[in-house]
Amino acid sequence: MFKKDVKKIFLEGGEGYKFLFIAAFLAQASFIPNSIFLYTLKRPLPVFLSYSFSLICLVLFLISLSFYFKKSFSGNEKGLRNTIVNNIICSVINIILVLLVMLVYAILSQQFIRVLPYFSEKNITSLIILLIFIVSAIVVQIIILSVLTLFTVSFQYGLRISALGKVYCCILTTFVRKFFRVLFYSLLAVGILLLINIIQNLSENILSILMPDGFFKNFIFYVIGAFTNGYFMFILINMCITIMNDMEDKIKVKIESSKPKSLPVFPIIVLALFVVLAIIIIPPNRNSIDTFITDIKLQQDKGDALGKIGYSQQSIYEYDDAYSKLISLKSYLQGIKGWKVNNKALQDEAIKNFDTALSLNGQNPYIPYFKGNLYLLSNNPDSAIQQYNTLLYNKKAIYEGYFGKLKAYKIKNQKDNIGETLNILVSKELYFDRFNNIENLSVKKLEKYIDELNDLEKNLGPKMVYKAVEKAKYLDFQTAEKELMELKKLYPNDTVISYELAKLENQYRSEQSRYGLVKDNAESFDSQLNKSLNKSDEVNKKLFVAQMYLNTNDVEAAEKVLGEIYSKFPGDIDVIEQYSSVLTKNKKYDDALKVTEAALIKNKENYYLYYINAMCYLNKKDYSRSLENIELFEQITLKDSKLTKKLDECTYAYALAFSYVIGEKNALEEVEKHKSNIVLYNYIYATKAWREKDAAASKESISKVLAANNQLGYAYYVMGVNCYEETVRKNLVDFSDAEKYYLQSLEMLPDHAEGYFALAHCYKKWGKNKEALRAFRKVVDLMPCEDHRTDPYGMTVHALGEINNLSQYDVKEGN
């Protein structure tokens, strides 16, 4: 059955094809009157004129289509004039109906994009959503085919407007009855449409190779397009007729039963629905500037989204481009305002401001376009042409620049160039200038837009902070700081800038010069970010500020900040941990214990509070309770492999602290009571021996620690130091043992600057200069700041010196 159908659809009834060809050509023929007017007027056409031409072409298309039906089908016995009038009226309703379906389809597609991220989850819900969308797309496609059938039937029978509803009902019933055939046809139509698209693209490419640009090339292209589109229309019409072929009598009954003067309910409903949907979808009062501003906002959102998924460079590009567009538009508006109020200074300033836009994105095509337009306003056609010429090689060129060029050539009266420019405009099918209306805006309107752009700039300008943040990522501190400082001057009250500046200054802090900057910016951040914060944000903010105070050795200020937030949120565990830690640092052991003991009632499994307790009791010389708490800490951390790093770090710190007091009698007694705790007991003795430079004893103890728990990076480090010292003292040359332990330690502690520093020295002593250089570089990478408080041995300064000395051993290869 389908095979027969296909033959019918593709081949039968080609007598009136020439009318379809003419109709298809006329549908797109508005380029002819547009070109004629452009060549005659030599300036952009008013938008309404262009739209009027399209409307006239549409009417001509419908008339030509009527001829086709009159020639090919004999179902309509009315006169040609009557048929044409009827057809045009019904077509308007049909076209609106198609547009209505398209609008629904557009809304559907929009929703589809929104739910697209859910598909990555690959669960049953996402499958159902996908299925719903596929089904609705097919339904919409079938509805479009049904409207096209109505279109065909109304031409075939010369339908009156009042009969449209009844006939459409009849078509829908037929569609339900012949569902599978309809489905097949609609899929076939989509396939043919795709094929035609490919053919048209191909012919466009071939034409651009074989023919010069201009009107005639477009003409030939549209003639070829008319052949393909005409044939597509021919197939569609045949499809609709095949579906409806046994319904002829029924349709005729419907036509006869409809009263000519009855109210056309169906068209009224279609019109009403269309108006409602159009009001909902199309935003009111849109002009080129509004669209431009919306684009800038969208681009800013795109930048945000790209940044969030880790495409930082792409995100910065979007911010730069958006900001560049903003500045160029603002400068243009300012320039026009200057021209309108006859203020030369304002015009010059506007021209100058384009440089900022250019520095943000040199490829912004609006810069030469707007700048050229301003030069034209100030009657400087040569500079204007120079600007428009740069658009020639811009990948994102806006061709409206050629209108500017046309104007400039007209001023200079260069006829050849005028003709060439007109030819380019026609070949690009550009007949009206989107931005033409800007120059006609009143000063008041211009000021309103400038204000709107200023508001947008307040939002977009600070986004430039991310460029500096990127530079900080690869340790280009000086440039990052310079950029952030400049931004701070422009936007002194911006929270993000203060936050990033505090972070950067902290990363590169030095006691002499940057402690003040870290604190100042942290305080700015604190004061700027105080409006309607939720608990979590407020806690995080205060913890950050306190950390900055701690890093700059202002422990009192840190304690004050944390004390305040503790009194506000006494149950918050992060605050409790930080506050008790700072109190311990400030030697307020009783206060710290008060905080931790109160918190431990509710948080019995918090390992860190036990560690704080252990340190406090140790400092209070209550060794028994101190060891009790550190054992509790150990028990909790051992249960969870994620806490191994904390166990490693805190046990090392505790053992080191205990090794200072072990000389005291009761301390020794207490330690001996914990002999069964192999790790703790031996760690304390290992660090004691290490401090006493008894490498052999230290090695013996620490190897017991490692035998009991081989996940302790610091223990490997202690072992490495002992091996190194032993080798040096014995005047040996093989440092392989030390290297082995250091590397094992660093595998677990990849950010341990001291470890790399020790390894670097080991390599240097061993004569492995290339490796030593690598390790010294790593020290500087981890600790770029020269802060003698956190780097008491001056590792960074020392490492920098060594890098300088050893650079002769650098690897020479590498492409």
Next chain:
Amino acid sequence: MGLIFGLFLIIGILLNTIFIGFNALNIIYLILSAAFLIYSLPFTKKVLKFGVNVKRDRTFNFIFYTVLLIIFFSSGKLLSSKDPMQYSYDINKCAELIQDGDVKKAEKQLVKLYEKNPSNPLVNENLAVVYLKDKRTDLVKVHLDNASKELNFDENLWYNYGMLYYQQKDYKKAQECFEIAIKLNPNMVKAHIYAGTMSYRLRDLRRAIYHLENAKTISPNSPEILFHLGRANMDLMQYKDAEECLSLALSNKPSKPLETSIQELLKEVKGYRGGNK
């Protein structure tokens, strides 16, 4: 249909002549369109009596239309060589030749184009690329400088400047140029790779890793990127990351010489990670 098509052609070319005036091409188009129209007239067919023999009519039709089309389009191609778009087409052809490795042929054609229009930035840029391949740095500089007058914000121009400085072993300048290219087009993977390798050569390892990570984000399975990233990570003693990158590079079928380099480096990294080198 032939008649209608002929009429359309005549209308189109007449309008074109009114718009841009008489030129050689328009006259040829006009003659051809007229020939088409006259041939399609029923009167002509009657005179020629083709209607009698359908088979002969079809054969002649086919030959006539084919010859007409060939003359039509070849005259367009030949007489529109001064057209700026045609010029760009020839330049693009040369760029394709360069990409296919036929540098000598591309150079020959580009020199011809350069003689016709020495200020065209695209010709200059492509010539610079040709000379870059031959390592004739003095000529590269001349042509890039010429191109930069109008292509100052083109990422390829800055990339090629980067390559020029790289060949001149001025890695600092090369790095700056590659970074400008990235700023102009953050999706230009090769600029990210070279910015990374230049930073590596300058021993700015964190910067090298930064650029190479960005390249990896765009092209996650490129063995070349993974090799460079692995090497930079190794030099910054990030042995775990280095091993991951190099293993991934190996699994993505690198070229033979690259595979050998990756294997050597991987062996070294594993030695450090085992702690018993």
